[in-house]
Amino acid sequence: MKKTYQIEVDCANCANLMEEAAKKTEGVANATVNFMTQKMIVEFAEGADEKKTMKTVLKACKKVEPDCEIEL
Amino acid sequence: MTKKQKKMLVRILITAVMLIALNFIPITGVWQLLAYVAAYLVIGYDILRKAGKGILNGRAFDENFLMALATLGAFFLAIWTKSGDYVEGIAVMLFYQIGELFQSYAVGKSRKNISALMDIRPDYANIEADGQLTQVDPDEVAVGSIIVVQPGEKVPLDGVVVEGAASLNTSALTGESLPRDVKEGDEIISGCIDMSGVLKIRTTKAFGESTVSKILDLVENASSRKSRSEAFISRFAKVYTPAVCAAALALAVLVPLGRMLAGLDAGWTDWVYRALSFLVVSCPCALVISIPLSFFAGIGGASREGVLIKGSNYLEALSEAKIVVFDKTGTLTQGVFEVTAVHHNPMDEAQLLEYAALAECASSHPISKSLQKAYGKEIDRSRVTDIEELSGHGITATVDGHAVAAGNSKLMKKLGIEYHDCHSTGTIIHMAVDGQYAGHIVISDIVKPHSKEALEQLKRAGVRKTVMLTGDAKRVADSVAAGLGVDEVRSELLPGDKVAEVEKLLAAKGKNEMLAFVGDGINDAPVLTRADIGIAMGAMGSDAAIEAADIVLMDDDPLQIAKAIQISRKCIGIVRQNIVFSLVVKFGCLALVAFGAANMWAAIFADVGVMVLAVLNAIRALNYKN
Numbered sequence: 001m002k003k004t005y006q007i008e009v010d011c012a013n014c015a016n017l018m019e020e021a022a023k024k025t026e027g028v029a030n031a032t033v034n035f036m037t038q039k040m041i042v043e044f045a046e047g048a049d050e051k052k053t054m055k056t057v058l059k060a061c062k063k064v065e066p067d068c069e070i071e072l
Numbered sequence: 073m074t075k076k077q078k079k080m081l082v083r084i085l086i087t088a089v090m091l092i093a094l095n096f097i098p099i100t101g102v103w104q105l106l107a108y109v110a111a112y113l114v115i116g117y118d119i120l121r122k123a124g125k126g127i128l129n130g131r132a133f134d135e136n137f138l139m140a141l142a143t144l145g146a147f148f149l150a151i152w153t154k155s156g157d158y159v160e161g162i163a164v165m166l167f168y169q170i171g172e173l174f175q176s177y178a179v180g181k182s183r184k185n186i187s188a189l190m191d192i193r194p195d196y197a198n199i200e201a202d203g204q205l206t207q208v209d210p211d212e213v214a215v216g217s218i219i220v221v222q223p224g225e226k227v228p229l230d231g232v233v234v235e236g237a238a239s240l241n242t243s244a245l246t247g248e249s250l251p252r253d254v255k256e257g258d259e260i261i262s263g264c265i266d267m268s269g270v271l272k273i274r275t276t277k278a279f280g281e282s283t284v285s286k287i288l289d290l291v292e293n294a295s296s297r298k299s300r301s302e303a304f305i306s307r308f309a310k311v312y313t314p315a316v317c318a319a320a321l322a323l324a325v326l327v328p329l330g331r332m333l334a335g336l337d338a339g340w341t342d343w344v345y346r347a348l349s350f351l352v353v354s355c356p357c358a359l360v361i362s363i364p365l366s367f368f369a370g371i372g373g374a375s376r377e378g379v380l381i382k383g384s385n386y387l388e389a390l391s392e393a394k395i396v397v398f399d400k401t402g403t404l405t406q407g408v409f410e411v412t413a414v415h416h417n418p419m420d421e422a423q424l425l426e427y428a429a430l431a432e433c434a435s436s437h438p439i440s441k442s443l444q445k446a447y448g449k450e451i452d453r454s455r456v457t458d459i460e461e462l463s464g465h466g467i468t469a470t471v472d473g474h475a476v477a478a479g480n481s482k483l484m485k486k487l488g489i490e491y492h493d494c495h496s497t498g499t500i501i502h503m504a505v506d507g508q509y510a511g512h513i514v515i516s517d518i519v520k521p522h523s524k525e526a527l528e529q530l531k532r533a534g535v536r537k538t539v540m541l542t543g544d545a546k547r548v549a550d551s552v553a554a555g556l557g558v559d560e561v562r563s564e565l566l567p568g569d570k571v572a573e574v575e576k577l578l579a580a581k582g583k584n585e586m587l588a589f590v591g592d593g594i595n596d597a598p599v600l601t602r603a604d605i606g607i608a609m610g611a612m613g614s615d616a617a618i619e620a621a622d623i624v625l626m627d628d629d630p631l632q633i634a635k636a637i638q639i640s641r642k643c644i645g646i647v648r649q650n651i652v653f654s655l656v657v658k659f660g661c662l663a664l665v666a667f668g669a670a671n672m673w674a675a676i677f678a679d680v681g682v683m684v685l686a687v688l689n690a691i692r693a694l695n696y697k698n
Contacts, residue, residue, distance in 0.1 A: 010076075010176050013135075013360040016306055036183055036368040063129045066122055 001044045005054070008038060008069035018068055021060040027053035040070060073177065080173050087115040087166050091159060105151070108158035116143060116165040134313070135355045139168050142351040145344065146672060153341055164352055164676045171680030175361055178687045182369060185694065192244045192263040192284050194228035200272075210279040221271045227264045230282040231273040233257065238269035245287070246378040246626040263287065286618050290380055297383025301647050305363050309356045316354035316662075323347040323666060346668055352675040353661040358654040362686035363647055369693035370643030377696055378626040379636040386622040389605050391640040394585035396535050396633065397574060399599075400542035400549065402592035403609060404556060404630060405517040409439060409499070411446035412518075416492045417503075417511030424503055428513055430456050431469040431476045439499060442515055462486075466501070477504040484509070498548060516548070522631045524556050529634035533641070536585070539577065541570050570599050578604070590633055596620070607633060635696070643693045650686045657682045 009015050015035035022031035022040065027048030032041045042057065044050055051072070058070045073081070090111040099107065113120075116139075123140035146161035196207040198220040205220060210228040213219060218234065221227050227240070237255040242248055242264045251267060254260055260273055262284040279285055324347035328338040367384035374381050381387050401407045414421045429447035432440035433456055444451060459469040465486060466479015477487055484491040484502045489509050494500045498516030502509070527538055539560045542549045549563035562573050578587055589596070589603035597620040600606030608621035609628050618624050625632040661678040664670040670678075 010172075011357070011361065013309060013357070016360075035364060038183075063125075066125050 001048075001050070003042055003044070003050065005040045005042065006038060006071040007033065007040045008071075009033070009035065009065060010067060014065040014068065017064040018061045021064045022057045025053065025057045025060050028057065031057075074180065077173060077177055077180075080169060083114055084166065084169055084173065087111050087162065090114070091162060091166070095159075105158065108162060109147075112143070112147065112158075112162045112165065115162065115169055116140070119165065119168075120144075135357060138313070138317070138351045138354055139165065142348045142672070145348040145351075149341060149345055149348070160672050164672055167676040167680050168352075168355075171357075171683055174680075174684055175357070175687060178684075178691070179361065179365060182365065182691050182694065185372075192226065193288060194226040194262065194284065197228040198222070198225075210282075213275055213279065215275055215278055217275050219273050219275060221266045221273060223266055223268055223270070225266055227260055227262050227266060227271075227273070228282075228284075229273070229275040229279055230262050230277040231260055231275040233260055233271055234274050235272035236270050238271050239267045240264040241267050243378075245283070248378060248627050248629075287380060290382055290618065290624070297385045299367060299384035299388040301388065301644075301651065302363055302367065302384060305356075305359050305651075309360055312356050313354065316350065319662075319666075320347040320350045320354075323350060342668070345672070346665055349665045349670070349672040349675045350662060352672055353658060353665060353679050355679055356654075356658075358658075358679075358683040358686040359651065361683065362650045362654070362690040365687060366643060366647045366650060366690040366693045369691055370639060370646075373643075373694040373696050374636065374639045377632075377635060377639065379632060379639065380618075380624040380626065381636075381640075382622050382624075386605055387640045387643055389586045390588065390623065390637055391644040392584060392586040393588045393605060393637055394534070394536040395539065395577060395581055395587045396530055396537075397539045397541060397577060397587065397589045397603065398558070398630075399570070399589075399591040399596055400540050400544060400552060401517060402628075403590055404523045404540065404558075405519050405552065407517065407592070409442040409515050410518050411442060411513055412498060412516045413496055413514040415494060415496075415512055415514065416509075419505070419510060424511060425513070427471055427474070427476050427505060427510075428478050428501065428503060430471045431459070431467050431478045434459050435461065435467065439501070439515055443501070443513070474506050478502070517544075517552075519552060519555065520628075520630060522629055526630035526634055527557050529631065530637070533634050533637045535637070539573075541565055541573055543567070567598075570596070571602055574599050574602050578602075588633075590630075592628070607636070609633075639696050642696070646689055646693050650689055653689075654682050654686055 007018070009018060015033045018040070019031055019033040022028055022033070022042060027045050028042055029045040030043040034041070042054070044053060054070070054072050058072065061068050061070065094107055094111065119136050119139050122136040126134050126137055143161040143165045146164065147158060150157050150161070194210050197210045197213050198205045199208055199213065199217065200220050213229055219229065219231070233254055233256050235256060237253070239251040239253050242252050244265070245261065245263045254271070260271070262282040324344045328340050328343045332338045367387060370387055371381050371384065381390070398404050411425070414424060417424050425443065425447050429443045430451060432443050433451045433453055455472050457470045459467065461467050462479065462483065465483040466477065468475070468477045470476070477483060478501055480500065481491060481502060484504065487504060489504045489507065491502045491509055492512065494512055494514060496514045498514045501513045501515065503512060504510055530538060537560065538558050539562065540549065540553050540558045541562050543565050544563055546563040549561050553561040565573065574587070574589060581587055586604040588605040588607055589599050590607045590609060591600055592609060600608060600620045605623060606621045607623045607625060608618070609625040609630070609632065623636060625636065657678060661670060661675060665675055
């Protein structure tokens with residue numbers, strides 16, 4: 001299951017940090033952040049609850065980059 | 073400008089005005105300090121907040137932390153030495169914010185420019201109901217529906233034209249500026265712009281499966297495949313920031329301690345100041361922002377030219393392409409057979425073609441098709457009787473009462489007819505009428521008009537070796553290769569042999585050389601995947617090619633290959649310039665600061681200046697000129 005989310009992030013480095021944070025979140029099999037198109041593509045692990053997982057992802061991202069936003 | 077950027081601009085202006093005003097207002101002591109602290113907070117409160125959060129979250133070493141530390145340090149130094157020079161800390165923060173604002177503005181702007189280039193996403197589809205056109209979301213149109221496209225509109229979905237004729241602008245897809253004409257019965261691809269005439273189209277694909285969606289998906293996901301340069305920068309940034317902090321700490325503490333031990337004046341304030349300036353230069357933003365931006369601009373610029381690159385890693389690999397392997401049919405040649413000559417014919421050429429076309433009228437073989445095309449007139453099947461197809465030999469039939477035989481030399485031998493061998497390359501069809509040899513027709517695949525030029529340009533672009541692979545007969549292959557100037561030819565290959573040949577070439581190439589394989593994407597999927605870079609051409613509407621290849625040429629013009637290589641070279645050149653330029657300036661400034669030759673002002677100018685120049689340079693990758 002793969003989903004694309006619109007994100008808001010100001011700097012390329014922060015986008016990298018968000019990507020790493022999202023990857024480490026439970027329920028996420030893989031994640032890529034495209035800084036230029038301001039998109040996050042999340043591949044969910046099998047059986048993971050998308051909504052719950054994305055909430056944790058957002059929390060983890062806020063931790064590394066307080067200014068970021070993910071449109072859920 | 074976004075809301076965020078506007079807010080930042082206001083803060084910058086307020087701080088600048090405050091700084092100028094404070095310069096003229098004669099306040100001293102605590103009041104002066106408070107006024108400057110207020111100015112500092114206006115410009116830097118968010119940095120302080122982020123730095124604090126970073127520390128709480130266990131991520132101490134980021135640029136916010138560096139800036140907070142440097143500016144607060146400058147402030148305390150001013151209080152400590154009672155110099156009253158608070159301007160420096162605020163000014164550094166001010167310039168840092170100006171730099172950030174510029175960066176976010178420039179990046180946003182170029183992002184918009186690039187998205188505009190790829191603006192092929194249709195917003196709506198027109199569906200006709202009760203004589204009225206209604207606009208619906210292309211996503212909601214079912215396969216097999218009839219949609220209407222009016223002049224000036226984008227074709228929203230792939231389909232077949234059922235009514236009307238029009239000229240299409242395909243430049244957004246192919247980079248080709250010549251319009252393409254479509255009429256009833258023609259296939260049509262989404263993303264083209266209708267320039268004249270109303271079209272009714274029966275859709276053959278859902279929006280998610282249509283060409284436009286495939287292309288957009290590909291381009292949007294392109295930067296998720298990172299190049300070596302990008303990986304290098306992320307690794308570099310991870311090591312660099314802590315290293316700089318350690319060095320700054322050493323400057324602030326170890327050097328004065330050393331001086332004390334050596335019996336010199338420790339000079340604490342001087343060395344702490346140098347260490348703080350050191351931190352200001354240290355931000356790696358110039359690199360971190362400009363490298364992905366260059367790649368993104370390069371990929372965007374290429375897609376405007378009809379070259380879709382699936383990731384920055386492929387862009388990087390393409391710039392190092394030294395060996396280019398071609399499939400022959402459909403890549404260097406048109407893959408369409410045409411009658412190129414008629415020899416040894418006692419009767420009229422047109423007459424001979426007419427006999428051949430009529431005899432072959434029942435066959436659907438590409439060769440029969442090309443004979444019928446060369447004949448060019450409507451075929452009256454009632455003139456032909458007794459058609460007999462001898463598999464592997466040819467055809468015998470009775471045309472207008474004459475016994476006609478058309479086929480290869482085996483057929484002639486079988487019928488006991490003496491024939492002339494042909495010296496031209498291509499497929500030879502011997503003809504016999506009423507048992508008498510009537511000459512032969514040569515059919516060959518036509519070389520694309522730009523193939524020769526394309527190979528020359530590849531050589532000029534630094535490609536060391538060109539190789540052509542084909543399943544065709546050796547004689548045909550050698551003649552095509554010689555005509556085009558291909559270095560090596562491997563002929564009479566089965567599809568599986570092509571992979572083996574590519575593997576041989578891969579094993580023989582140098583370490584830093586990349587091998588690109590160019591095919592039309594129809595039977596080449598295994599080879600496209602095996603090569604370092606798989607390039608599929610003429611991919612308009614071919615899903616298999618878009619899927620298997622790393623680089624997709626929308627057009628089927630081989631000149632695009634050289635163009636793609638040039639674009640990649642330019643982009644990689646810019647990336648290298650930015651890496652070298654940023655690092656040289658950064659390390660130069662770090663050295664100057666460490667030796668006390670530059671102050672904090674110089675440091676912030678170097679930091680912001682390098683970033684601005686690197687970003688401007690990166691945007692250059694967007695433009696490609698012949």
